[in-house]
Amino acid sequence: MKVMLIDDSRTMREVQKSVLSQLGYTEVQEASDGEEALALLESSAPDLLLVDWRMPNMDGLSFVKAFRQSDATTPIIMVASEAERARVVEAVKAGVDNFVIKPFTPDLLSQRIQETLAAREAA
Amino acid sequence: MDIMRISPFIQGVEHVLETMLQLPVEVRDPRWLDAGAAAHGVSVVAELGGDCQGSVCLGFESETAERMVALLTGRESASDSPDCADALCELLEMVCGSARSWLPDLVVAASIPTSECGANPMTARALNGAPVVVIPCVTDCGPFQIELLLEDGAEVADRDERSACAGA
Numbered sequence: 001m002k003v004m005l006i007d008d009s010r011t012m013r014e015v016q017k018s019v020l021s022q023l024g025y026t027e028v029q030e031a032s033d034g035e036e037a038l039a040l041l042e043s044s045a046p047d048l049l050l051v052d053w054r055m056p057n058m059d060g061l062s063f064v065k066a067f068r069q070s071d072a073t074t075p076i077i078m079v080a081s082e083a084e085r086a087r088v089v090e091a092v093k094a095g096v097d098n099f100v101i102k103p104f105t106p107d108l109l110s111q112r113i114q115e116t117l118a119a120r121e122a123a
Numbered sequence: 124m125d126i127m128r129i130s131p132f133i134q135g136v137e138h139v140l141e142t143m144l145q146l147p148v149e150v151r152d153p154r155w156l157d158a159g160a161a162a163h164g165v166s167v168v169a170e171l172g173g174d175c176q177g178s179v180c181l182g183f184e185s186e187t188a189e190r191m192v193a194l195l196t197g198r199e200s201a202s203d204s205p206d207c208a209d210a211l212c213e214l215l216e217m218v219c220g221s222a223r224s225w226l227p228d229l230v231v232a233a234s235i236p237t238s239e240c241g242a243n244p245m246t247a248r249a250l251n252g253a254p255v256v257v258i259p260c261v262t263d264c265g266p267f268q269i270e271l272l273l274e275d276g277a278e279v280a281d282r283d284e285r286s287a288c289a290g291a
Contacts, residue, residue: 011210014196015143054216054235081220083233102217103142 034058131225156255177272187265208238
């Protein structure tokens with residue numbers, strides 16, 4: 001399974017990669033903002049996207065809206081801060097499948113990834 | 124400064140470090156920042172706006188910063204490296220997000236944090252007459268401190284007016 005991490009913070013990508021590695025997912029692509037991710041996605045088809053909300057150039061919500069125009073099914077987990085919690089509905093309407101709010105424990109991120117993949121498989 | 128607005132930032136620091144690093148924080152008694160305060164090894168600062176104007180800063184000794192970042196990322200990073208700055212800025216961004224959730228009746232905006240080595244970015248604000256409160260914290264990674272300047276719009280206008288009068 002291939003996962004794409006879209007986050008401007010290398011730290012957060014490292015933290016997420018560590019959790020993915022523990023789950024056995026080692027094929028990971030990284031992008032530091034929505035624009036870079038869209039460019040990478042022209043030649044790559046990940047099975048899961050983890051997208052940070054707050055990023056320079058193109059934020060997570062704008063990325064999701066753009067991505068969903070061409071891909072309605074690949075599951076997306078949005079990584080948001082408490083500040084964005086109130087905008088969850090807006091993100092769900094844009095096509096986000098699940099959320100994880102920062103700060104999070106490795107267990108919580110792991111749980112979100114597993115439930116998102118399971119829900120997509122059951123659909 | 125509204126003292127009630129300080130607690131959410133302390134809670135935010137405790138919540139973020141305990142969740143992301145599994146690192147308990149012991150919070151010590153607050154004090155006012157002395158304008159001649161010693162520099163930090165590394166500082167990260169975010170500007171606050173909206174109903175809560177001011178700045179929030181986390182100031183670390185270099186060794187404390189390096190230990191915390193290693194705990195978060197699982198790799199060693201020098202305190203003056205971009206990776207260390209990225210990790211500490213990310214932690215402060217989460218602290219601001221958490222603090223905002225504990226201030227539900229206020230609109231609090233926070234800028235993207237920036238980092239600085241070998242300085243204390245809050246001393247300039249203290250020199251300018253702004254009240255900066257320091258909350259010393261102790262962890263197994265070493266000590267650090269939260270520095271907060273929180274003012275509402277009326278306090279800022281009042282201080283600006285006093286500064287203008289003093290300069291006239």
